[in-house]
Amino acid sequence: MLRPDATYYRMKRTLLPPGFKTRAEQQSLVIRRRLGLNATQACPARHLAGLYGVSVTGNASLLSLLPHLSDEFADTDLVRERLLRVSDPALNFSALVAVVRGHTMILYNDQHSPERQESDIMHEMAHVLCQHPGDDLQLTSDIGLRDHDAQYEEEASWLGSVLQVPDAGLMWYARRGYSIEQIAARYTASVEMVTYRWRMCGIARRLSYHRA
Numbered sequence: 001m002l003r004p005d006a007t008y009y010r011m012k013r014t015l016l017p018p019g020f021k022t023r024a025e026q027q028s029l030v031i032r033r034r035l036g037l038n039a040t041q042a043c044p045a046r047h048l049a050g051l052y053g054v055s056v057t058g059n060a061s062l063l064s065l066l067p068h069l070s071d072e073f074a075d076t077d078l079v080r081e082r083l084l085r086v087s088d089p090a091l092n093f094s095a096l097v098a099v100v101r102g103h104t105m106i107l108y109n110d111q112h113s114p115e116r117q118e119s120d121i122m123h124e125m126a127h128v129l130c131q132h133p134g135d136d137l138q139l140t141s142d143i144g145l146r147d148h149d150a151q152y153e154e155e156a157s158w159l160g161s162v163l164q165v166p167d168a169g170l171m172w173y174a175r176r177g178y179s180i181e182q183i184a185a186r187y188t189a190s191v192e193m194v195t196y197r198w199r200m201c202g203i204a205r206r207l208s209y210h211r212a
């Protein structure tokens, strides 16, 4: 059995721990089963968040959230300024995880396309599932301009993409001749995302192996 990502490993040094990719695929399938879904079905990011008790809020709703948040922080003006910053269209904010009094919430940019929202929320859920520690999970940190830990970001990017488009489902569609655009529509994913997964999973090579 060929490793789907063997080429990727040769081409690029990865910060992912050994076995991370295999576990990510398993996690994607296990979560789907818990939601009554199989590998060929889209796993809506908001359903996944709900499974883990994480609330999901668009940044357009941020201002209505402010009065509720103000009790939680000593420096309300600072929090207000930071929340306003993620509402700023010029910032091209994607999403972030905030923990308020032990409750985890994801704030995302609801101006982005539905496909982009799915991948943004999945990325943040991947941070939650990986239990990434650090200031970047706290609303009181410098959100929007935070420093990213390179390994955490690579883990979240990989897991987020696998949660959205699992290898097993991608291969199922590829073997039946679905185009990347058709597969993208099935997963509410962008064409760029499916193209990336197609390459990372070595689908073209495995298809020619399958047909030989």
Ligand SMILES: [Zn+2]
Residues within 6 Å of the ligand: 123, 127, 152, 153, 156
């Ligand atoms: Zn991230």
